[in-house]
Amino acid sequence: MGGCSVLGRFWGVWRRRPGVRAVPTAPGFGTEAGHRLRPRGSSKRSRPLGGQPFPGLLQLENLSREELVDVLRAAVVDQKGKPGELTLFSVLPELSQSLGLGDQELQVVQASGKETSGLVLLSSCPQTASRLQKFFIYSRRAQKPTATYCAVTDGIPATSEGKIQAALKLEHIDGVDLVIPVKSPSRKDFQEGVKRTLSHFHVVAMGSGCALVQLQPLTVFPSQLQVHMVLQLCPVLGDHTYSARVGTVLGQRFLLPAESTKPQRQVPDEALLRRLYLTPSQAAQLPLHLHLHCLHLPGMRPGEAPMKLLAPLPSYFSRTLQCLGLHQQ
Incomplete structure (x- = not known):
């Protein structure tokens, strides 16, 4: 299975290894089996925000098309094999060129809601996209969750x-x-x-x-x-x-x-x-605290073990957990 990318919709630390690609969009995309959910950044007690925006929240209205493409390209962690509106979909052609995919078009395979942070799965290979779509459909029919x-x-x-x-x-x-x-x-x-x-x-x-x-x-x-x-x-x-x-x-x-x-x-x-x-x-400006943290995918090739793709939390989400004393047990 090739030509697959994963995008993470937030600011975070990205780890590289051969495989799939990951990138962020607003308001906020990592891969590594067994990666544990934990707050990122300083362990010091959170302080008042003052007049600052929520940390880690990507503000699309402050970006140009070129800057958004740069953000998406910089967030790639892994790789295998409305008109005029500034959105992820609108800059996919530029992102494809920026990633060196030539004439291969990127398409969204799996994504969460507009205000939700976390993973976004892209593919530049129609066969791979089709296979993944069939996998997600089969999993839903079998009531096997693929997203957490x-x-x-x-x-x-x-x-x-x-x-x-x-x-x-x-x-x-x-x-x-x-x-x-x-x-x-x-x-x-x-x-x-x-x-x-x-x-x-x-x-x-x-x-x-x-x-x-x-x-x-x-x-x-x-x-x-x-x-x-x-x-x-x-x-x-x-x-x-x-x-x-x-x-x-x-x-x-x-x-x-x-x-x-x-x-x-x-x-x-x-x-x-x-x-x-x-x-x-x-x-009144509090971001939606709903984050697509994990996706389960089939092996990259027949016979290979299934994959688990993980996206670390946006910094505003981690800050909230710290303020409320909420930690994974």
């Missing part, structure tokens, strides 16, 4: 691990595409676009009313993991789209009607703001 995400949640799940199942649909509300849960869907609902979704979750650490959670989606649907955590009454930190669906009365959380709850900036309580050293205005 890390999330910091505002709230702690009621159980330490389990499954989240929900029927979801995509609905255009007030000019915005939003994911809506559907209770007791009918056959007609499924014919009209409602999908059954499933995710595994495991609480790695908890503290300060928050949790570090590993999430493994077994289905593919827009914003699936964010909505699943909202259904657990534990929205992902920095989720400024769906967290408003969780209401609180006398310290008890409950779900508000999704259809009538408009997206709004997440507002952590005062105690959490103090632990994070954030002002309310800074909290």
